[in-house]
Amino acid sequence: MTPEKLLREMFDAALDAADPFKAVPTYLPEKPSGRVVVIGAGKASARMAQAVEAEWGPCEGIVIVPHGADLPTKGIEIVQASHPVPDAAGEEAAKRIVELLETLTENDLALCLISGGGSSLMSAPAAGLSLEDKILVNKKLLASGAAISDMNVLRKHLSATKGGRLAVAAAPARVVTLTISDVPGDDPSIIASGPTVPDTSTASDALKIIERFGIDLPDHILAVLNGPDGETPKPDHPAFKRAETHIVAAPQASLEAASKIAEKYGVTPLILGDAIEGEAREAGKVMAGMAAQIKRHGQPAKAPAVLISGGETTVTVTGEAGKGGRCSEFLLGFALGVWGEDGISALACDTDGRDGSEHNAGAIWGANQFAQADRDKALSALSRHDAYSFFESVDGLVNTGPTHTNVNDFRAIYVEASDED
Structure with a gap:
């Protein structure tokens, strides 16, 4: 040797221990009699989708993965988008995911497959921002030396999908999130910027991160952080009463x-x-x-x-x-x-x-x-x-x-x- x-x-061996196909079935709930929609984003999410359909058969849904990371599925649509800098394909797919979740009722289930990379892949800008604004923020963050936890605090507050907003879109349906951790500490609110997880950080925290790392952003982006659209849903939001999260693989x-x-x-x-x-x-x-x-x-x-x-x-x-x-x-x-x-x-x-x-x-x-x-x-x-x-x-x-x-x-x-x- x-x-x-x-x-x-x-x-x-490290890769095999994190294989989503082996990890996901352990955490799948019993398939409900109502409608099931599978959504997700991340580098592992196509493999997670395959694991779900191996157990449940063809499913309705949309999952976003980086270019070159697609895999064949039976019913779930796999969309390829750009990582680590967002693109129009990811933005369009993210908007479609929100629209799909908004059609669910209290008898339905949203199964969310989240993994690292999902933050840039599922990138729908907050009201008042454009995709170009999101691209600018991502580029500056990647060059700043900021830790992933700091990056995702800022990303959450400039997004229409992150920081728990997908759970709000799916309410009153039940939301089950299966996630693969790529962050120190395995905090699900940080993984892919926690699209279905309540956010305890604030817009004020995001502004402090901008100041700490000397990130130069246009005034209209700062205005969003200082306005009502810049705040994320908090743990007491009713959407989270029927939401649960399970980490299926971790470092x-x-x-x-x-x-x-x-x-x-x-x-x-x-x-x-x-x-x-x-x-x-x-x-x-x-x-x-x-x-x-x-x-x-x-x-x-x-x-x-x-x-x-x-x-x-x-x-x-x-x-x-x-x-x-x-x-x-x-x-x-x-x-x-x-x-x-x-x-x-x-x-x-x-x-x-x-x-x-x-x-x-x-x-x-x-x-x-x-x-x-x-x-x-x-x-x-x-x-x-x-x-x-x-x-x-x-x-x-x-x-x-x-x-x-x-x-x-x-x-x-x-x-x-x-x-x-």
Whole structure:
């Protein structure tokens, strides 16, 4: 078992643990005698729709997924739209979802299939805003360094679908939401901006986030946040009396599945956390120090050991950005931190199969990549947020294609035992 094969097998196990087709049936309610409408949005939502129809047969509904992430279904319509920046296809589908939910009665069921990415895919602007306004806000958020929780507070208050508004549209029908978590802490009100979940944040919170991150927005967008259309439905809204939410897959289960693979090969797994946030390159440097401590001093565990973590780091873009995403930038920061160290390998990938601006899941770093690498080029790539190009040059990219799930980032750092151990 080479380090590279171990890391890839651990990643495969993490993906398998988050397979919606396995997770969804456990949480499906009994199919009611009334009308059933299935709606949803996210990177895992097409696979979730397949799981529903495998149990219930063909269903009425609309689910929005990123381009290239569609799957065949029996009755549910799968719409492809843009991610992470909204487009007209997502806006139109979101409006159709609202119209469909508004036709339900108290005898009906709205089954909502929500996963990460749904916030930009199901993007219907609040009254007074346009799609162009939403695109502008998303671009500025993605470059700001804001955490996903902060991003989604602002998105909720500028939307006609997020922050519980779909539950309001479906009332008085029963609303059951099945969600796959891609956020630190597994808070369903943050996942895809919580379209069916009551919102405890306020428009005032959104304005504070704009100020904190120095996000420059036009006056008419700020006016929405300061007006009546900028507030979201709160927990005491009657629509939520018949609404329930179940998390069917989450990062922790994937980390635990990966740890079992390590144990199978006699490697000690150390799960550092499923909700690690912060600047990607800095997190990489910190974990490089932890790996070195294991190698040099056998702390907090003796090699062979593997550090496993999840969560969502951020990349604050300075200047003109190159190619890549937070996983590859994390790994490049890590690689520079362990440069020259033998017996340390790492993998960092997004479980949805796409890391940032390109179509790779992430990257891998080990002896094969180090043999081809130039430290000056690595430093230059990191300064330009161009980690993709660096790992491409050393044959270190990991390509999976769309995985049809999304439980955030997966990172594994393997420290081999030395000959003396």
